[in-house]
Amino acid sequence: MTDGKIWEAMLKLRVFTPWMVLKELNPPSFLKQYVKEKIRSLINAQVKAGILAILNDNPPVFGFPGESVEKIMxxxxxxxxxxxxxxxxxxxxxxxxxxxxxxxxxxxxxxxKGMEERRRYEKWEEELIWETLSKHGCKSAILQELARKLNRHPQAIKSKFKKMKRQRRAVA
Ligand SMILES: [Zn+2]
Incomplete structure (x- = not known):
């Protein structure tokens, strides 16, 4: 990576922080640290020479005199x-x-994710889910109907039913 390439990137950006120049050059990762240091020393030299101006102190923003820091905001x-x-x-x-x-x-x-975690199921809700889904299975129309009745997400009702099945199997 030559100074010429870095300078080209700065001319193109007009206003920049050091990482913006690095991003523009996009060097392979094994060269990143090296290019970073080159960018810093080139900026320092150009600021000393009055070619680049410090547009903001913290975080450091540099640019050509007359450019506005707003450009990178x-x-x-x-x-x-x-x-x-x-x-x-x-x-x-x-x-x-x-x-x-x-x-x-x-x-x-x-x-x-649904309303499952937000509100505990009442006993009657659990029974309704159990009876309806054991009888009809988890068809989407059935789930949607239940979702409307119980004001919950269909997916939440389905996972509640699965959980109940696991629990009942564990008890049996
Ligand atoms: Zn804010």
Whole structure:
């Protein structure tokens, strides 16, 4: 990886953090550390020469004089504030928004998994599931009908029935 190649990437990006240049060059993994150091020393030299400017201190953002740091900012997925990504995977402006994102993500996952975990089954509900599914089997129309009656997800009812079968087999 020559300085020329690195410089080409910087000219193309105009505004960048060191990892953005590395991503643009995409060197094989055994060269990554070497290229990283080359990028750093080239940036230092160009800043000293006044060809590149420091556009932001922390996290460090560099660019050609007159360019704006906004060019590399991303919008936080939670609060919509603009922020500078410290690494490529950053989607949120702060730890707080990252936590909020995880909280929402988990909530969504649980909801999609069905309502089984959220609410205990009443005795009559268990009996209805047992009788209906033992008689008719887990056909999707039957499951959907039960799901409507019990206000649960069809998949949750099916897994509840399976669990009941296991329990009854264990008792017998
Ligand atoms: Zn945010």
């Amino acid at each position: 991303r919008e936080c997925g939670i609060c919509r504030k603009l922020f500078i990504p410290v690494q490529d995977s950053d989607q949120h402006c702060s730890d707080e928004c990252e936590r909020e994102y995880r909280k929402r993500f988990l909530r969504k996952m649980r909801k999609e």
